[in-house]
Amino acid sequence: MKGRVFSGARPTGRQHIGNYLGAIQNYVKLQDDYDCIYCIVDIHALTTLEATPMKSGLQENIHEMMLDWLAAGLDPQRSILFVQSHVPQVMELHTLLSMVTPLGWLTRVATFKEKARMQPDNINYGLVGYPVLMTADIVLYKANIVPVGEDQLPHLELAREIVRRFHYLFGPTFPEPQAKLTNAPLVLGLDGVNKMSKSLNNDIELAASPEDTRERVISAFTDPARRYRSDPGHPEVCNVYRLHSFYNPERLGELGAECRSAGIGCVECKEALARSINKELEPFRERRAELAARPGYVKEVIADGARRASAIATETLTEVKQKMGLISRQVIPD
């Protein structure tokens, strides 16, 4: 039997190449070997409303993000693609799991401390309970595999602790979710310093036009020591070079040597990168335009995903309530 993967991502709207290289391409590959459930976690986004970029509104962000996922190869025939709040059972399970989760486990989470520092005027309950909701997301669907980067391992370990505590109190119910470590590369933004991020405006959207993509790439920071065309460059400190490693791996050695000998100028180097990104993204953009032209298609995918996710969620929640003594065993269907 195939394992079941669960992963969620915040509704940040149009996705950028950092989202693709860091997560989406892995999501697409996992579909070959697992039953996958991919969720846009809109409730999680409410914990940091001020920090989450929602210029065009939550619904618009969800629509654009799902369109990108679909165009990139997430397949609604093979995977369940849905929006977290459309399956409200997750909030019920969150409440039930919160009863078995000691507060101290939550207040010592590093990301809670970091978020509390970043938004001292809005240290809301949701922020503290975030890992419990995340655990509910995973175990509601009895997922046993969660693709994570190394930085997210402590969160998954906390989810496993909550599961173990539930099992200790009420008996075995969920698979203990296992991390599937992904080799997601760290993709820096056009500023060459921070992780690529929409909110920092240092990103290249997958769905941007070829001309916009070119303009964005041309604006990228490079080796600060290279002030004149004749200055030899240091590709190892240049983020344009790093981006070439994703889009031009076969030319990397040659580009590096040309940079070091000042054989190539930065504008030329960036033009080559923009051409490669545009070439690689052409099929994605065509597919996205086709899907966008199908009226109601994204809504249908999301509604179907919610129906399928809800069926699993209802079964799990019934079992949980039974084990916690909230409903009698007699009413549980076989």
Ligand code: SF4
């Ligand atoms: Fe960076 Fe390319 Fe300029 Fe070298 S030539 S500093 S790799 S942009």
